[in-house]
Amino acid sequence: MDSAKKAPKDTTKNRPRRAYLPAAERRKSIIAAAQEVFSRSNLKGARTRDIAAAAAVNQATIFEHFESKEALFQEAVVQPLIDAMRGMHARRETYEAATSPDELAALAQVSATRHVEDMIRIFPLFTAALFSDPDLGQQLYREHIAPLIHKRGEILEGLVRDGLDLDFVGLTIFGMTFAIAMDRHFGEDGTVAQADLSEVARQFTRMSTGGFARDRADPDKPD
Template sequence: MTDSKQNTAEPGGRRRRLSAPERRRQIIAAAQEVFIRSSLSGARTREIAAEAGVNEATLFAHFESKEALFEAAVLEPLREAVSEQVAIARARAPQDQPARDASLQAHDRFLRTMLKSYPLLVTALFSERAAGEEMYRKHIFPMIRTLADITRERAGEDRLKHVDVELMTLMGFGVHLMVVMDHHFRGTEMDVEKTAAAITAMFDHGLRPD
């Protein structure tokens, strides 16, 4: 098989060879489609290569195994979202932005990431029990701990001494996942800004009428 997408078109019909990062992104995007259809065990590298328009040699030049590609396709979007939230929180002085605005920004960003990652995340966690358990312990829960740590860092231990921050972070992760799942299965389009505002209000004020 030849690499049918080795190059991309430029003005005038010339073909531009993709850079290594561009090729990697292309393969990841193709793998995401295949993993959603077939799960980790059902997917074949030749199927992923065909979806990406490359040969298997090119695929393995970028990823040492199907498992490494699965991890990149499933976890990288979530890692990027978590890293972005940590960077924003640490770069901003506490007085630069009201706490509610920062919370709203975080919920909005995480909802958008979940909308993109949901099918892959569910495939990763639930298609194969042993693999899902390992992925959660090795990758997902450390992300939750990172988010909990940045909450402690920003708020201070005194303000959080009566709060189980890890449980609160798990609740936040679960709310975002379930809201996205609800829209996915009902086939409805989410108003992300409105939903993020509602989640922010719920976490800031609970169910109190005032």
């Protein structure tokens, strides 16, 4: 009987090779994986090994591209959120180009649809960025989100009714879109959760341009 020890079986041949990606593409894949992990966990609870597994890389590769988990969070969550918020601001010139109330309503409908879609898309990033860490959330809101909300109000100057505070209008519009996204994300059978987004945008436009109270001067006036 041969007492010689058998050489260990080489299992490397059976391991799937990691796909080669250029550095820029690898960085993008890590960011996408980080967004997924951060969206279902908070900053402190997310583990880089989970992000590495989602991106199909090892942890060392992550730190080749990002100096820390916090730096990755900044680029994967915070910066895309700020960019999306900037992109959600309709230009005032678009509304001023309207030549009739019907045309203005049509432009508002298109804008509302885009805003609602954008907020739904970034909602998981929003909650991760604002609520993962109290200090980070406060800093993000004060330095970036609040100024963008203020700017939205400024864009509507001259288009809102007299007596309405522009900052409050901007905050209200933001709050409405955030609530729509929250119901869409967490709701099951609510109106917003199941409704077609174009109908949601239509309701949003009616609320933001005309309010919700019935005209007391003509209580029987149809909608």
